[in-house]
Amino acid sequence: MPLDPSDSLTQRATTWMREDPDEVTRAELHTLIEQGDRAALEDRFLAKLEFGTAGLRGVLGAGPNRMNRAVVLRTTAGLCHYLTAHVPDAAQRGVVIGYDGRRMSREFAEDVAAVCAGLGLRALLFRELGPTPLVAFAVTDLGAAAGVMVTASHNPPEYNGYKVYWGDGAQIIPPHDTGIAAAIDAIGPLITVARPILKEARAKGLVLDVPEEVEGRYLDALAGLSRNPGVGRSLRIAYTPLHGVGAKLTEMILKRFGFDAVFTAPEQREPDGAFPTVSFPNPEEKGAMDLVLALADRERADLVLANDPDADRLAVAARNAEGVWQQLTGNEVGALFAHYLLVDCAPRAAAQVAITSIVSSPLLGALCESLGVRYEEVLTGFKWIAARAIELAESEGLSFVFGYEEALGYTVDSVVRDKDGVGAAAVFAELAGYYHAKHGRTLWQQLDEVYRRTGVFVSGQHNVTLKGLDGAEQIRVIMQRFRASPPSHIGALRVLSVSDLQAQTRTRDGNVEALTLPTSNVIAYGLEGGSRVTLRPSGTEPKIKYYFDVRELVGTGEPVGDARDRAKKTLAQLSEDFVALAKRISP
Numbered sequence: 001m002p003l004d005p006s007d008s009l010t011q012r013a014t015t016w017m018r019e020d021p022d023e024v025t026r027a028e029l030h031t032l033i034e035q036g037d038r039a040a041l042e043d044r045f046l047a048k049l050e051f052g053t054a055g056l057r058g059v060l061g062a063g064p065n066r067m068n069r070a071v072v073l074r075t076t077a078g079l080c081h082y083l084t085a086h087v088p089d090a091a092q093r094g095v096v097i098g099y100d101g102r103r104m105s106r107e108f109a110e111d112v113a114a115v116c117a118g119l120g121l122r123a124l125l126f127r128e129l130g131p132t133p134l135v136a137f138a139v140t141d142l143g144a145a146a147g148v149m150v151t152a153s154h155n156p157p158e159y160n161g162y163k164v165y166w167g168d169g170a171q172i173i174p175p176h177d178t179g180i181a182a183a184i185d186a187i188g189p190l191i192t193v194a195r196p197i198l199k200e201a202r203a204k205g206l207v208l209d210v211p212e213e214v215e216g217r218y219l220d221a222l223a224g225l226s227r228n229p230g231v232g233r234s235l236r237i238a239y240t241p242l243h244g245v246g247a248k249l250t251e252m253i254l255k256r257f258g259f260d261a262v263f264t265a266p267e268q269r270e271p272d273g274a275f276p277t278v279s280f281p282n283p284e285e286k287g288a289m290d291l292v293l294a295l296a297d298r299e300r301a302d303l304v305l306a307n308d309p310d311a312d313r314l315a316v317a318a319r320n321a322e323g324v325w326q327q328l329t330g331n332e333v334g335a336l337f338a339h340y341l342l343v344d345c346a347p348r349a350a351a352q353v354a355i356t357s358i359v360s361s362p363l364l365g366a367l368c369e370s371l372g373v374r375y376e377e378v379l380t381g382f383k384w385i386a387a388r389a390i391e392l393a394e395s396e397g398l399s400f401v402f403g404y405e406e407a408l409g410y411t412v413d414s415v416v417r418d419k420d421g422v423g424a425a426a427v428f429a430e431l432a433g434y435y436h437a438k439h440g441r442t443l444w445q446q447l448d449e450v451y452r453r454t455g456v457f458v459s460g461q462h463n464v465t466l467k468g469l470d471g472a473e474q475i476r477v478i479m480q481r482f483r484a485s486p487p488s489h490i491g492a493l494r495v496l497s498v499s500d501l502q503a504q505t506r507t508r509d510g511n512v513e514a515l516t517l518p519t520s521n522v523i524a525y526g527l528e529g530g531s532r533v534t535l536r537p538s539g540t541e542p543k544i545k546y547y548f549d550v551r552e553l554v555g556t557g558e559p560v561g562d563a564r565d566r567a568k569k570t571l572a573q574l575s576e577d578f579v580a581l582a583k584r585i586s587p
Contacts (some may be wrong), residue, residue, distance in 0.1 A: 101271025124169030232433020491577030
């Protein structure tokens with residue numbers, strides 16, 4: 001039975017339909033009203049996509065709680081008003097606009113360009129789809145006031161998103177994120193937002209193509225990241241972009257680095273927003289790497305590399321001691337990167353800094369401490385790594401060497417002020433070739449060498465997916481209950497400290513100290529023996545995430561494998577004990 005036209009929810013949906021420029025999403029709402037699907041309408045209209053974590057991300061569909069053209073238009077109008085108010089030359093500098101191969105990405109990007117033009121800002125629109133790091137690079141390369149990348153990164157096929165960069169090439173942080181969100185909320189009816197026809201805006205010079213030379217300058221800059229040209233270039237590499245946009249530039253930069261034996265999974269090479277061979281296009285998900293691993297066997301590859309769909313992440317697999325392909329974790333890749341750049345390569349500057357997030361392995365900090373290199377921890381989200389690197393360069397003259405997050409995000413130097421799966425692929429291939437050619441080591445053997453210096457660090461993660469409005473409320477309650485009653489023990493391990501980044505405090509032995517990190521919905525428990533548990537709701541997915549870190553020192557003459565076995569045993573028990581505790585307090 002159709003919903004009552006006088007019902008307030010129906011009226012909100014009807015009002016939205018009148019403004020919606022997309023006939024597909026208008027038809028979606030019309031069908032839901034006619035079918036009387038109140039629950040579906042409530043999910044679309046009783047909440048909205050919140051502008052945060054550098055932008056928007058959500059399921060495609062109609063209404064304010066979905067990604068659609070109306071939401072993109074309103075968001076862009078708010079962004080343009082904010083830029084005009086806070087960047088004096090924003091109109092001339094303009095906004096760089098890129099997009100990936102997901103459903104509606106090009107349409108959303110063209111809507112962004114049209115609104116920018118209608119509000120008097122030059123729109124610098126990429127001619128074709130491309131990777132996220134290229135857009136971040138283009139912002140600084142072209143001196144733009146801001147950048148927009150239309151992508152949902154590694155989310156499932158039904159998602160899309162809207163990522164914003166400031167003029168420094170980094171994702172937006174406070175106060176810009178909250179300022180833009182307020183400007184979006186202040187936008188009235190969409191009919192008041194000027195949106196010229198794209199062809200007419202181009203004729204007036206308000207919409208311009210991003211120059212083709214930008215891509216070349218990006219590749220030139222990445223080529224400059226090579227630390228050991230010509231060493232170990234006989235490596236055979238199997239690669240996949242997972243139906244995303246990484247193939248073209250990743251293949252090109254690997255060739256520029258001197259790797260000629262690169263084999264790309266043909267079934268996954270071309271961009272396809274339906275992601276036909278993977279249900280979840282995240283290289284960390286089970287089965288996502290199956291095709292490229294089979295390719296690696298056929299081509300007798302030495303190394304497997306994979307980008308996520310917008311090519312800002314990198315996954316790595318290598319044969320273990322048993323000759324079986326094994327994927328390295330993000331923390332293991334980060335450890336190898338850090339050792340190569342900080343130990344095996346001559347420093348490019350006297351004062352260096354390496355940065356990671358609070359939920360990544362503490363190994364980077366231990367390595368930096370042993371080397372006398374500045375180490376920094378920041379909140380989760382690569383925007384914080386970039387922001388801190390910029391701040392330290394400006395205030396203390398520190399040279400940013402490397403930054404990473406455990407979720408497969410890495411960047412080397414400051415070519416891109418965001419995670420860069422394209423540049424990371426080339427530098428990682430170089431380090432793998434270097435360790436094989438110079439030391440006769442596999443990646444796993446080299447990882448053992450790192451552990452002898454730092455101790456064995458093992459990390460784990462447990463994600464709980466809770467979708468919709470009910471799921472969001474469950475996540476809120478779980479965090480609230482842990483804050484209200486912090487555990488004294490997790491299993492047999494005593495809790496020594498509680499860090500609450502929302503309250504910006506750390507409590508230890510009854511003493512409370514202030515934390516300097518920005519406020520965030522994160523809780524971390526420091527445990528006896530050096531273990532750690534961290535709780536964090538995801539900023540981009542309907543999940544609450546639990547992170548576990550364990551360290552075991554390697555005894556003199558002790559095989560690294562023995563210390564690793566101890567660490568893994570402790571990790572497994574810690575994860576089991578904490579997940580059981582979380583289930584007991586969950587609503």
